Amino acid sequence: MNNILIINASVRNEKSHSRKLTQLFKDNWKKKNPNDNFTDREVGLEKIPPIDEEWIKGAFIKPNQRTKENQKGVELSDKLVKEFKAHNIYVLGTPMYNWSIPSGLKSYIDQLMRINQTWKFRSGEPDGDYVGLLENKKMFILSSRGDTGYGKNEKNAHMNFQTTYLKFVFGIMGIKDISVISLDNEEFGGDIFENSKKKIYQRIEQI
Numbered sequence: 001m002n003n004i005l006i007i008n009a010s011v012r013n014e015k016s017h018s019r020k021l022t023q024l025f026k027d028n029w030k031k032k033n034p035n036d037n038f039t040d041r042e043v044g045l046e047k048i049p050p051i052d053e054e055w056i057k058g059a060f061i062k063p064n065q066r067t068k069e070n071q072k073g074v075e076l077s078d079k080l081v082k083e084f085k086a087h088n089i090y091v092l093g094t095p096m097y098n099w100s101i102p103s104g105l106k107s108y109i110d111q112l113m114r115i116n117q118t119w120k121f122r123s124g125e126p127d128g129d130y131v132g133l134l135e136n137k138k139m140f141i142l143s144s145r146g147d148t149g150y151g152k153n154e155k156n157a158h159m160n161f162q163t164t165y166l167k168f169v170f171g172i173m174g175i176k177d178i179s180v181i182s183l184d185n186e187e188f189g190g191d192i193f194e195n196s197k198k199k200i201y202q203r204i205e206q207i
Contacts, residue, residue, distance in 0.1 A: 002036040004029065005087035009044045009094040009105035010144075016044075017183055017197075021142035022093035024204050039087065041080075041108075048107040049076070059114055077111040084112055089138045090175070092166065096145040100161040109169055118173040132174020139178045141166055142204070146187035148196075 006026060010016035026038060051059075054073030061070055084090075094105055112118055122129040143163055150160040163180045170178065181203055185196045 002033065002089050003087040004036055004038050004089040004091060005041055005084065006038060007041045007043060007090065007092045007094075007105075007108070009092070009102045009108075011044045011102060011104070012095075013045060016093075016095070017144040017186060018093035018095050018142060021144065021181070021183060021200070021204060022091055024201060025091050025140065025142060025207070028205050028207065039083065041083065043104045043108040044102055046104075048080075048104050048111065050103075050107045051077075051110045055111075074114075077114065080108065080111050081114055081117050084118070085134065088136060089140075090170075091140045091142065093142045094144075094162070094166075096143060096150075096160075096162045099159045101165065112173070113169070130172050132172055132176075134174035137175045137177070139170055139175050140207070141178060141180045143180065143182040144186060145182060145184045148184035150182065150184070 004026075006022050008016075008019055008022055010018045013019070029036065030038075052073070055077065056073075058066060058070040058073035059077065092105075094101055097103075115121075116133075118133055120131050120133060121127050122131050141163055145162070147156060149155040150157060150163070163182065167178050167180070181200060183196055183200045185193045
Protein backbone atom coordinates (compact mmCIF):
# COMPACT_ATOMS: atom_id res chain seq x y z
CA MET A 1 0.00 0.00 0.00
CA ASN A 2 1.28 3.46 -0.95
CA ASN A 3 0.94 6.76 0.87
CA ILE A 4 0.66 9.47 -1.76
CA LEU A 5 1.11 13.18 -1.10
CA ILE A 6 -0.58 15.49 -3.63
CA ILE A 7 1.07 18.94 -3.62
CA ASN A 8 -0.66 21.77 -5.49
CA ALA A 9 1.27 25.00 -6.03
CA SER A 10 -0.86 27.07 -8.42
CA VAL A 11 -2.32 30.35 -7.15
CA ARG A 12 -5.30 29.73 -9.44
CA ASN A 13 -8.13 27.42 -8.52
CA GLU A 14 -10.69 26.31 -11.12
CA LYS A 15 -8.67 27.74 -14.00
CA SER A 16 -5.45 26.03 -12.96
CA HIS A 17 -4.19 23.49 -15.48
CA SER A 18 -1.68 21.96 -13.07
CA ARG A 19 -4.53 21.24 -10.65
CA LYS A 20 -6.41 19.44 -13.40
CA LEU A 21 -3.32 17.29 -13.94
CA THR A 22 -3.02 16.30 -10.27
CA GLN A 23 -6.73 15.56 -10.07
CA LEU A 24 -6.55 13.40 -13.18
CA PHE A 25 -3.56 11.58 -11.70
CA LYS A 26 -5.41 11.03 -8.42
CA ASP A 27 -8.60 9.76 -10.07
CA ASN A 28 -6.66 7.47 -12.39
CA TRP A 29 -4.47 6.08 -9.61
CA LYS A 30 -7.44 5.42 -7.32
CA LYS A 31 -9.14 3.30 -9.98
CA LYS A 32 -6.06 1.09 -10.29
CA ASN A 33 -4.97 1.17 -6.63
CA PRO A 34 -8.11 1.60 -4.48
CA ASN A 35 -6.34 0.74 -1.22
CA ASP A 36 -3.69 3.46 -1.44
CA ASN A 37 -3.90 6.51 0.81
CA PHE A 38 -3.91 10.13 -0.36
CA THR A 39 -3.04 13.35 1.49
CA ASP A 40 -3.45 16.81 -0.03
CA ARG A 41 -0.96 19.57 0.72
CA GLU A 42 -1.89 23.04 -0.51
CA VAL A 43 0.99 25.47 -1.06
CA GLY A 44 -0.59 27.76 -3.64
CA LEU A 45 -3.94 28.88 -2.26
CA GLU A 46 -2.83 28.58 1.37
CA LYS A 47 0.11 30.65 2.53
CA ILE A 48 3.34 28.84 3.39
CA PRO A 49 5.49 31.44 5.14
CA PRO A 50 9.03 31.97 3.91
CA ILE A 51 11.85 31.07 6.25
CA ASP A 52 13.06 33.91 8.47
CA GLU A 53 15.59 34.58 11.20
CA GLU A 54 13.51 32.70 13.80
CA TRP A 55 13.43 29.66 11.49
CA ILE A 56 17.20 29.77 11.08
CA LYS A 57 17.73 30.05 14.84
CA GLY A 58 15.69 26.89 15.38
CA ALA A 59 16.64 24.82 12.35
CA PHE A 60 20.37 24.87 12.95
CA ILE A 61 20.23 23.99 16.65
CA LYS A 62 20.02 20.38 17.79
CA PRO A 63 16.49 19.59 19.07
CA ASN A 64 17.70 18.83 22.60
CA GLN A 65 19.41 22.23 22.75
CA ARG A 66 16.47 24.35 21.59
CA THR A 67 14.66 26.75 23.84
CA LYS A 68 10.88 27.18 23.60
CA GLU A 69 11.56 30.33 21.62
CA ASN A 70 13.81 28.46 19.17
CA GLN A 71 11.18 25.76 18.71
CA LYS A 72 8.49 28.25 17.70
CA GLY A 73 10.44 29.13 14.59
CA VAL A 74 10.33 25.58 13.21
CA GLU A 75 6.94 24.32 14.42
CA LEU A 76 5.38 24.46 10.95
CA SER A 77 8.56 23.15 9.34
CA ASP A 78 8.58 20.16 11.71
CA LYS A 79 4.97 19.41 10.78
CA LEU A 80 5.64 19.64 7.04
CA VAL A 81 8.79 17.52 7.24
CA LYS A 82 7.00 14.84 9.26
CA GLU A 83 4.16 14.77 6.73
CA PHE A 84 6.57 14.59 3.81
CA LYS A 85 8.55 11.72 5.31
CA ALA A 86 5.35 9.74 5.98
CA HIS A 87 4.66 9.37 2.25
CA ASN A 88 6.49 7.34 -0.35
CA ILE A 89 4.99 8.83 -3.54
CA TYR A 90 4.75 12.54 -4.27
CA VAL A 91 2.63 14.17 -6.99
CA LEU A 92 3.65 17.80 -7.42
CA GLY A 93 1.47 19.99 -9.60
CA THR A 94 3.00 23.33 -10.46
CA PRO A 95 2.77 26.01 -13.12
CA MET A 96 5.81 27.79 -14.51
CA TYR A 97 5.88 31.40 -13.31
CA ASN A 98 8.53 33.61 -14.93
CA TRP A 99 10.49 30.52 -15.99
CA SER A 100 10.59 29.25 -12.41
CA ILE A 101 8.19 28.11 -9.67
CA PRO A 102 5.50 29.87 -7.60
CA SER A 103 6.73 31.62 -4.45
CA GLY A 104 4.55 29.40 -2.24
CA LEU A 105 6.26 26.28 -3.58
CA LYS A 106 9.67 27.83 -2.99
CA SER A 107 8.69 28.58 0.62
CA TYR A 108 7.46 25.00 1.03
CA ILE A 109 10.73 23.60 -0.26
CA ASP A 110 12.68 25.88 2.06
CA GLN A 111 10.63 24.53 4.98
CA LEU A 112 11.49 20.96 3.92
CA MET A 113 15.23 21.48 3.43
CA ARG A 114 16.27 20.59 6.97
CA ILE A 115 19.80 19.51 7.75
CA ASN A 116 19.98 16.05 9.37
CA GLN A 117 16.29 15.52 8.62
CA THR A 118 15.96 15.53 4.85
CA TRP A 119 19.66 15.90 3.99
CA LYS A 120 23.07 16.04 5.62
CA PHE A 121 26.76 16.60 4.91
CA ARG A 122 28.48 13.28 4.43
CA SER A 123 31.26 14.05 6.91
CA GLY A 124 28.96 15.78 9.38
CA GLU A 125 30.70 19.07 8.64
CA PRO A 126 30.17 21.50 5.73
CA ASP A 127 32.01 19.62 2.99
CA GLY A 128 29.90 20.23 -0.11
CA ASP A 129 29.05 16.53 -0.25
CA TYR A 130 25.28 16.41 0.24
CA VAL A 131 23.57 13.16 1.20
CA GLY A 132 19.80 12.79 0.84
CA LEU A 133 18.02 11.15 3.75
CA LEU A 134 14.77 10.28 1.95
CA GLU A 135 15.10 6.76 0.56
CA ASN A 136 12.82 4.65 -1.64
CA LYS A 137 10.66 7.59 -2.69
CA LYS A 138 9.04 8.34 -6.05
CA MET A 139 7.99 11.76 -7.38
CA PHE A 140 5.83 12.82 -10.31
CA ILE A 141 6.21 16.46 -11.35
CA LEU A 142 3.14 17.57 -13.30
CA SER A 143 3.91 21.00 -14.69
CA SER A 144 2.02 23.47 -16.84
CA ARG A 145 3.80 26.04 -19.00
CA GLY A 146 2.79 28.76 -21.41
CA ASP A 147 5.39 28.07 -24.08
CA THR A 148 7.12 24.92 -25.22
CA GLY A 149 10.62 23.64 -25.91
CA TYR A 150 11.87 23.51 -22.30
CA GLY A 151 13.18 19.94 -22.48
CA LYS A 152 16.83 18.96 -22.63
CA ASN A 153 18.55 20.31 -25.76
CA GLU A 154 15.36 22.11 -26.85
CA LYS A 155 15.16 25.79 -27.77
CA ASN A 156 14.05 27.06 -24.34
CA ALA A 157 15.99 24.61 -22.18
CA HIS A 158 18.28 27.39 -20.95
CA MET A 159 15.23 29.19 -19.48
CA ASN A 160 13.82 26.21 -17.61
CA PHE A 161 14.35 27.00 -13.94
CA GLN A 162 11.20 25.09 -13.06
CA THR A 163 11.53 21.33 -13.51
CA THR A 164 15.35 21.39 -13.62
CA TYR A 165 15.41 23.09 -10.21
CA LEU A 166 12.77 20.78 -8.76
CA LYS A 167 14.60 17.65 -9.86
CA PHE A 168 17.83 19.00 -8.41
CA VAL A 169 16.54 20.16 -5.03
CA PHE A 170 14.43 17.06 -4.34
CA GLY A 171 17.35 14.98 -5.55
CA ILE A 172 19.47 16.58 -2.83
CA MET A 173 16.91 15.23 -0.35
CA GLY A 174 17.43 11.75 -1.78
CA ILE A 175 14.54 11.47 -4.24
CA LYS A 176 16.15 10.17 -7.41
CA ASP A 177 13.15 8.48 -9.06
CA ILE A 178 11.48 11.56 -10.55
CA SER A 179 9.20 11.60 -13.60
CA VAL A 180 8.35 14.90 -15.30
CA ILE A 181 5.17 15.33 -17.32
CA SER A 182 4.69 18.83 -18.71
CA LEU A 183 1.63 20.39 -20.30
CA ASP A 184 2.93 23.09 -22.65
CA ASN A 185 1.49 25.67 -25.07
CA GLU A 186 -1.11 27.23 -22.78
CA GLU A 187 -0.44 30.74 -24.04
CA PHE A 188 -1.14 29.68 -27.64
CA GLY A 189 -4.59 28.25 -26.90
CA GLY A 190 -6.74 26.79 -29.66
CA ASP A 191 -5.96 23.48 -31.31
CA ILE A 192 -2.27 23.64 -30.35
CA PHE A 193 -3.09 23.66 -26.66
CA GLU A 194 -5.94 21.16 -26.99
CA ASN A 195 -3.63 18.71 -28.74
CA SER A 196 -1.06 19.16 -25.97
CA LYS A 197 -3.71 18.46 -23.33
CA LYS A 198 -4.87 15.34 -25.13
CA LYS A 199 -1.34 13.90 -25.25
CA ILE A 200 -0.51 14.72 -21.64
CA TYR A 201 -3.85 13.45 -20.30
CA GLN A 202 -3.23 10.18 -22.10
CA ARG A 203 0.25 9.91 -20.56
CA ILE A 204 -1.16 10.41 -17.08
CA GLU A 205 -3.94 7.87 -17.64
CA GLN A 206 -1.33 5.31 -18.73
CA ILE A 207 0.68 5.60 -15.50
